[in-house]
Amino acid sequence: MNLDGLLGELKRRVPADRLLRKPAQLAPYESDALTAFRSRPAAVLLAETQEEVIQAVRLCHRYGVPFVARGSGTSLSGGSLPVENGLVIALNRLNRILRLDPAQRIAVVEPGVINLDVSRAAAPHGLYYAPDPSSQLICTIGGNVAFNSGGAHCLKYGMTVNHVLGLKAVLPDGEVVQLGGESLEQVGPDLTGFFVGSEGLFGVALEITLRLLPKPECYRTVLAAYDSLQAAGDAVASVVASGLLPGAMEIMDALAIEAAEAAVQAGYPRDAAALLIVELEGERIQVEAEFAHLMQVIESSNPKTVAVAKDDGERARIWKGRKSAFSAVGRLSPDYLVQDGVVPRSRLGEALATIERLSQDYGLRVANVFHAGDGNLHPLILFNGRIPGELERAEALAGEIIQMCIALGGSITGEHGVGMEKRHHMSSMFTETDLQIMAELRRALDPAELANRGKMFPQGEAPALHGRGPHPLEEQGVISRM
Amino acid sequence: MTTLTTIAPQSYEEVQAAICKDGRIFVRGGGSKPALSTPSALGDGAVLLDMRWLRGVVEYEPGEFVFTARAGSSLREIAVLLAEHGQHLPFDPPLVEQGATLGGTIAAGLSGSGRHRYGGLRDFLIGVRFVDGQGRLVRGGGKVVKNAAGFDLPKLMIGSLGRLGVIVEVSFKVFPQPSAYATLRVTQASLDAALTTIARLNGSSFDLEALDLVFEEERPTLYVRQGGFAAALAERQERLRAWLGGGEPLPESEEAAFWSASREFAWVPATWALVKTPVTLGVIPALDRVLQAAGAQRRYVAGAALAWIAWPGDLEQLDAYLTRLQLGGLALRGEAEWPFVGVRNGASLTARVKRVLDPFHRFPIL
Numbered sequence A: 001m002n003l004d005g006l007l008g009e010l011k012r013r014v015p016a017d018r019l020l021r022k023p024a025q026l027a028p029y030e031s032d033a034l035t036a037f038r039s040r041p042a043a044v045l046l047a048e049t050q051e052e053v054i055q056a057v058r059l060c061h062r063y064g065v066p067f068v069a070r071g072s073g074t075s076l077s078g079g080s081l082p083v084e085n086g087l088v089i090a091l092n093r094l095n096r097i098l099r100l101d102p103a104q105r106i107a108v109v110e111p112g113v114i115n116l117d118v119s120r121a122a123a124p125h126g127l128y129y130a131p132d133p134s135s136q137l138i139c140t141i142g143g144n145v146a147f148n149s150g151g152a153h154c155l156k157y158g159m160t161v162n163h164v165l166g167l168k169a170v171l172p173d174g175e176v177v178q179l180g181g182e183s184l185e186q187v188g189p190d191l192t193g194f195f196v197g198s199e200g201l202f203g204v205a206l207e208i209t210l211r212l213l214p215k216p217e218c219y220r221t222v223l224a225a226y227d228s229l230q231a232a233g234d235a236v237a238s239v240v241a242s243g244l245l246p247g248a249m250e251i252m253d254a255l256a257i258e259a260a261e262a263a264v265q266a267g268y269p270r271d272a273a274a275l276l277i278v279e280l281e282g283e284r285i286q287v288e289a290e291f292a293h294l295m296q297v298i299e300s301s302n303p304k305t306v307a308v309a310k311d312d313g314e315r316a317r318i319w320k321g322r323k324s325a326f327s328a329v330g331r332l333s334p335d336y337l338v339q340d341g342v343v344p345r346s347r348l349g350e351a352l353a354t355i356e357r358l359s360q361d362y363g364l365r366v367a368n369v370f371h372a373g374d375g376n377l378h379p380l381i382l383f384n385g386r387i388p389g390e391l392e393r394a395e396a397l398a399g400e401i402i403q404m405c406i407a408l409g410g411s412i413t414g415e416h417g418v419g420m421e422k423r424h425h426m427s428s429m430f431t432e433t434d435l436q437i438m439a440e441l442r443r444a445l446d447p448a449e450l451a452n453r454g455k456m457f458p459q460g461e462a463p464a465l466h467g468r469g470p471h472p473l474e475e476q477g478v479i480s481r482m
Numbered sequence B: 001m002t003t004l005t006t007i008a009p010q011s012y013e014e015v016q017a018a019i020c021k022d023g024r025i026f027v028r029g030g031g032s033k034p035a036l037s038t039p040s041a042l043g044d045g046a047v048l049l050d051m052r053w054l055r056g057v058v059e060y061e062p063g064e065f066v067f068t069a070r071a072g073s074s075l076r077e078i079a080v081l082l083a084e085h086g087q088h089l090p091f092d093p094p095l096v097e098q099g100a101t102l103g104g105t106i107a108a109g110l111s112g113s114g115r116h117r118y119g120g121l122r123d124f125l126i127g128v129r130f131v132d133g134q135g136r137l138v139r140g141g142g143k144v145v146k147n148a149a150g151f152d153l154p155k156l157m158i159g160s161l162g163r164l165g166v167i168v169e170v171s172f173k174v175f176p177q178p179s180a181y182a183t184l185r186v187t188q189a190s191l192d193a194a195l196t197t198i199a200r201l202n203g204s205s206f207d208l209e210a211l212d213l214v215f216e217e218e219r220p221t222l223y224v225r226q227g228g229f230a231a232a233l234a235e236r237q238e239r240l241r242a243w244l245g246g247g248e249p250l251p252e253s254e255e256a257a258f259w260s261a262s263r264e265f266a267w268v269p270a271t272w273a274l275v276k277t278p279v280t281l282g283v284i285p286a287l288d289r290v291l292q293a294a295g296a297q298r299r300y301v302a303g304a305a306l307a308w309i310a311w312p313g314d315l316e317q318l319d320a321y322l323t324r325l326q327l328g329g330l331a332l333r334g335e336a337e338w339p340f341v342g343v344r345n346g347a348s349l350t351a352r353v354k355r356v357l358d359p360f361h362r363f364p365i366l
Ligand SMILES: Cc1cc2nc3c(=O)[nH]c(=O)nc-3n(C[C@H](O)[C@H](O)[C@H](O)COP(=O)(O)OP(=O)(O)OC[C@H]3O[C@@H](n4cnc5c(N)ncnc54)[C@H](O)[C@@H]3O)c2cc1C
Pocket: A032, A033, A068, A069, A070, A071, A072, A073, A074, A075, A076, A078, A079, A080, A091, A111, A132, A133, A134, A135, A138, A139, A140, A141, A142, A143, A144, A145, A146, A147, A148, A149, A150, A151, A152, A199, A200, A201, A203, A204, A205, A206, A326, A327, A415, A416, A452, A481
C-alpha cells in the first residue's frame, strides 16, 4: 500500500477543500449510524463528478489503498465505517437527478441523490419511488443500492433491487461497467441484481436507473391496538391467510408506542401492548372491497380498539409515528442498538416471546418496531454505554436474537446488511462452500480486496468496540434522524 | 455428429457426481425452449443432464407466501398446488402447458404478461441451490421473503442458461391470486395511438394485471386485464372502459383461454424462431418498422416492457437489426448456435463470474 502516492496524485487533481486530511475534518466520517465502531481514514474525498470517483478508484487500485464509498453514513451495520488509513469516497455531492422520464416511468440518478428526493421529483407526474426506508429523508440511493434497503412498503412491491433496472458502476479495479438498462426486462444473468446488495464490495455505483410507480389512487390505513404482541402477530397471520395483500403491515410494542407518542404525538392509543398498522392501497373500488374484508378480519382478531385514518393528514401522522420510532426510542435511553433479523411470518409470535425472555435475562429493555408483513424484526436494545459492560451485554443480546432468527429458518438481516456488525453470523447462515464462492466472486472483481475491506466476510479484523452516543454527523448538525 | 450421454439425476448428489466426471455438461429441463436446450458442437463425451426427475416440492407453507421445490418440478404441478391455496406465481411464467420447469424458467430468465402487475421473475426468486462447474453445491438467498445477507447469487442464476451452474433447488415468493379476472379488448387506430394509450395507462393509477399489444391482421389491439374481487370487477372494468373511451369486454368463456394461449405462444408459427427482446416504449416504433417490413409477427407485452418476436428467417438478420437499434434478445426457438442476438452489456462482468463458477469450462460459453 502506497498511501503517499495516492494522496499526492489526489492532491494534484482535486482542490484542497475537497480532500479532507485534518483530524477535525475526518472525525465526522469515523463512524456510521452504528456508532459502536469507529476508525479513522487517511483522507476523505468529497467527489463532485463521476469522473473523479472513477479516477479515485483507479488510483486506489494502482497504489493498493483500500477505499469505502459513503453516502449519508446512516448504515446501521457499520457498512460505511472507514478502513483505517484508507480513503473514504464521499458521494453526497453527486446528487443530480440526470433524467426523469414520466412516460417510461424511470429516473436516472447519481448515487448521492437522497431517497425521498426521487419521489419528490416524480410527484408532479403522479409517480413515486416505492422503497421507503425510515431514513429516507437523509439516506442516499447509492447506500440503498449497496444494502438493498427496504422499508415499510416492501411486502407488495419489494426492496430496492426490485426497483433498480440498470446501473453504471466502477468496479474495484477501475473498470467501468454498464449493467441492465431501461427496460423492466433483460436477457443474460441479472448482473444489476447481483450488484445490488453487494455492500460496497463490488465497487461504486455511479448512475442508477430506477423504476417509478404511479401513485395509488387511494389508501386505507387501519390502526389496531392489542393486549399482547402475540395477538397482533396473530392478526397479521389472519390477514395473510384471508388472501389480502396489503401494501404494509407494521407492528410496534408498548415501549415503541410510548416513545413515538412522546416524540411526535402520532395519536396512538397509549395503553396498548401492541399496535398493528395495516395499509391497503390501489384503485378505490377495489380498495373499498378489500377494506370491508380487512375490517372483518381485524374485528375477529380481538383488538382493543380500531381506528381508521380519515384523511391524508391522519395517515401521515400514523406513518410519522412509525418512521420516527427508532430515533424516538433513542430518547428513552442514553444508547441503543437496532437489530435487524428475519423470521418466517408464521413464527413471529414465538420470536417475540423469545426476545421478551432474552430481554429479562439480560436485564436490558428491548423495544420492538417491525415489518410484520415480511417477518422482519427490528428489536431496539436500550442500554447505557457509561455503565461498564452494558454495551457488551447489549451486543451479546443482539447476537442471541440473530441466532434465534437463524434457528427459526430466517435470515441474519432483512435490510440493514451484514457490514461489520454481522460478519461473524455469516457462517451460521451459509456453509463454508457458500462463503468460499462468495469470496471467490469478490476476488474476481477485486483481487486486492480494496473495496470496503473487512466487511461482510467473517474473517475481517475487527476494530475495537467503541463508546456510544449519537452519530458524529448528528453531533455536528449535518444530519438528523427526522 | 456428437455422442451424448443422458443422465437423469434424482438427487443433488447425482448432479454433483455427473459434474465431477469429465466432459462438457449440457442441462435440459422440460425442453420447451429448444434453442436453449438443444446442444450443438459440444464434442465427444458430452453429458446431457435431464432435470425432469429432480422434482417435487420440498416445503410449502401457504401463510409464508413462500415455497421451495426441486428445480426440475414442472410449472404445471406447481401452479396446481399453489391454486389449491388460492396462490400463484405473479410473474406469469410462460410455456406451462409445454412442460417448462422451474429451473428452466429461471435459467432462461422468463416472465410473462402477468409480470406487469408486481414485477418479473427476478422479483419473486428468493433462493437457489446450484451445483457449480467444480461440483460444489452452493446456496444463495434464503427461504424468507426478505433477506439481505451475502451476495445475491439467485440473481446470477437468472438468465444464466445453465452455463454458470446447474440449478437444483429454488425458493419463490408467491402471492394470493385474484379471485376473478376480466379483460378489455381495445382496438387502436395505429401503432402510435396504441403506444400513447399504453403510456397513459402506465402512468395512471389503474391496477392492471396485464397490458399487451398484439396485432390482429396488422391492426394494433390492446388486451387490458384486471383482477381482484369479483364483486368490484365489473365496475372497475366499466370505469377503465370509460377512461379509455371504448373497448369490448372479452366474454368470460374466452378470457382465461386468451391469456393461456398467449402464455403458450400459440400465435407463433411452428417453424419460426421465437425471440425475447426487452424493450421500452420509446424504441418500439423503430423496432416495429423493421419487424413489420421483415414479415415478422410480434407482441409487445407487460406495458411495452417486453417484445416477443416470431421471426420467419435467419436469426443473423434479426441480430443485425437489433444491433443497429442497440437492443438485445434471446432466442427460445429456432436454429441458433448462439442464442443471444443483438447487443449485450455486462459481458466482461459475466466472464469474470464465469471464471469463478466454471473455471474448467464444463458448461457451454455464456
Ligand atoms: C434512523 C434510521 C432509520 C433507518 N431505517 C431503515 C429502514 O427502514 N430500512 C432500511 O433498509 N434501512 C434503514 N436504515 C439504514 C440505512 O439508512 C440504509 O442502510 C441506507 O441505505 C444507507 O444509506 P446511506 O446513504 O446512509 O449509505 P451509507 O451508510 O453511507 O453507506 C452504506 C453502504 O453503502 C455503500 N455505498 C454507499 N454509496 C455507494 C455507492 N454509490 N456505490 C456502492 N456502494 C455504496 C457504503 O460503502 C456502505 O457500505 C436506517 C438508518 C437509520 C439511521
